[in-house]
Amino acid sequence: MLLEVENKLHYLCTYSRANFMKRNIFLWLFIAYMGSFFAPALPAQEIARAKEVIDSLCAPRMHGRGYVGKGDRKAADFIYKEFQKIGLLPFKENYYQFFKMSANTFPARLSMQVGKARLQVGKDFIVNPIARAGKGRGKIWRFDTLLLKDKNAQELFLKTDMRKRVAVLTEKEFHELLALPKKVIEKIYEAHAILQLSPKKLTASVAPESSSHPYFEMRQVTFDSLTAPYLPKQPKIKYRLDAILEKNYTSQNIIGYLEGTAEPDSLLVFTAHYDHLGRMGRDCYFAGANDNAAGVAMLLELAHYFKANPPRYSVAFMAFGGEEMGLLGSKHYTEYPLFPLERIKFLVNLDLVGTGNEGATVVNGTIYKKRFNELLAINEARQYLPKINARAQAANSDHYFFWLNKVPCFFIYGLGGISAYHDIYDKPETLPLTKFKEIFGLVKDFAEAMK
Numbered sequence: 001m002l003l004e005v006e007n008k009l010h011y012l013c014t015y016s017r018a019n020f021m022k023r024n025i026f027l028w029l030f031i032a033y034m035g036s037f038f039a040p041a042l043p044a045q046e047i048a049r050a051k052e053v054i055d056s057l058c059a060p061r062m063h064g065r066g067y068v069g070k071g072d073r074k075a076a077d078f079i080y081k082e083f084q085k086i087g088l089l090p091f092k093e094n095y096y097q098f099f100k101m102s103a104n105t106f107p108a109r110l111s112m113q114v115g116k117a118r119l120q121v122g123k124d125f126i127v128n129p130i131a132r133a134g135k136g137r138g139k140i141w142r143f144d145t146l147l148l149k150d151k152n153a154q155e156l157f158l159k160t161d162m163r164k165r166v167a168v169l170t171e172k173e174f175h176e177l178l179a180l181p182k183k184v185i186e187k188i189y190e191a192h193a194i195l196q197l198s199p200k201k202l203t204a205s206v207a208p209e210s211s212s213h214p215y216f217e218m219r220q221v222t223f224d225s226l227t228a229p230y231l232p233k234q235p236k237i238k239y240r241l242d243a244i245l246e247k248n249y250t251s252q253n254i255i256g257y258l259e260g261t262a263e264p265d266s267l268l269v270f271t272a273h274y275d276h277l278g279r280m281g282r283d284c285y286f287a288g289a290n291d292n293a294a295g296v297a298m299l300l301e302l303a304h305y306f307k308a309n310p311p312r313y314s315v316a317f318m319a320f321g322g323e324e325m326g327l328l329g330s331k332h333y334t335e336y337p338l339f340p341l342e343r344i345k346f347l348v349n350l351d352l353v354g355t356g357n358e359g360a361t362v363v364n365g366t367i368y369k370k371r372f373n374e375l376l377a378i379n380e381a382r383q384y385l386p387k388i389n390a391r392a393q394a395a396n397s398d399h400y401f402f403w404l405n406k407v408p409c410f411f412i413y414g415l416g417g418i419s420a421y422h423d424i425y426d427k428p429e430t431l432p433l434t435k436f437k438e439i440f441g442l443v444k445d446f447a448e449a450m451k
């Protein structure tokens with residue numbers, strides 16, 4: 001409905017603009033001339049192109065850009081072709097840089113039932129990233145805080161047969177287990193599956209390893225509603241999970257550059273990770289629109305821009321894999337750089353740039369103060385974002401290993417807007433891109449003004 005109104009408005013505006021132009025051609029030329037000083041950071045057709053990139057990277061055939069169905073490789077191939085179309089140069093024979101990693105994956109069957117209720121993966125429950133495969137049906141064993149204080153309760157508990165049970169604990173209770181005697185902890189882990197209850201939203205993740213149990217997560221409110229104490233009989237939990245630990249998986253970075261016109265030996269570097277959380281069974285995948293299809297779309301827009309406006313310094317564009325698994329692609333790059341890291345004049349990492357309603361945060365802003373002030377001055381002059389915060393060093397995205405290797409760098413992420421993050425709700429349909437063109441403008445101006 002909203003879209004329809006927008007289209008109508010758009011039509012009305014273009015119609016009246018065309019008539020206005022015919023009647024007032026001199027006035028229009030003057031406005032166009034003045035307008036060139038205040039050109040929008042990113043024209044509408046480029047925003048449409050960025051949206052197409054985000055849609056492609058989030059499509060089901062990319063499997064959430066994880067390690068089921070070679071989703072990461074499909075996304076990498078897509079970015080490779082975009083690099084080719086733009087005309088970026090490779091540092092080696094092509095844009096690829098391969099690296100090995102390990103990944104726990106959930107490629108096929110996945111179901112959970114509490115009593116008669118069939119639960120929906122992603123919405124009602126998720127799989128903990130270190131879960132191993134398994135199937136079973138069992139009574140619920142709910143952790144009792146009495147175990148923490150009462151020796152008698154512990155003795156009694158040691159007599160319980162846990163082998164046919166699903167152990168259910170909150171996140172907090174999991175941490176408290178450490179205070180218990182070893183034999184009590186071991187007894188809990190005799191349960192054939194674990195269900196962890198979360199007070200907040202479900203936040204998925206990935207892991208390079210697998211544990212001893214099928215391991216699920218559910219919101220506390222969901223669990224409470226399914227197991228209400230007034231029910232005549234407590235329901236059993238039934239589950240089935242296929243999991244494969246891929247121990248020697250090959251993933252890749254995609255890296256290209258444009259040669260500088262005046263000082264080609266110095267490089268500005270833009271980075272964005274393209275991987276995401278992949279698939280959780282056959283019915284669920286994590287599209288990762290804000291994290292980080294939007295960052296890749298911005299990386300490509302920067303490449304388009306600098307191809308059309310040849311830069312003073314050389315500019316490298318790096319799309320990293322394995323970020324969610326622990327910054328693996330960028331770590332690999334800093335161990336096997338394609339040119340000496342000392343030649344990087346500055347690096348900007350883009351991750352979560354699809355919002356920005358409330359401005360942006362710059363990691364390392366308090367460290368590289370002069371550069372941060374340059375960024376603030378540009379923002380002040382162009383009024384891109386309502387607010388830019390400086391933050392100290394943080395190991396939260398792909399700039400980190402560069403920073404450890406003394407490469408001056410920022411990591412910029414947007415604030416406000418949607419709160420979808422590492423869940424099924426981070427999808428293109430609801431990604432606002434409110435300040436996408438402004439963040440693009442800010443980063444582009446910052447790079448161009450760099451001395």
Ligand SMILES: [Zn+2]
Nearest residue numbers: 291292351352
């Ligand atoms: Zn990310």
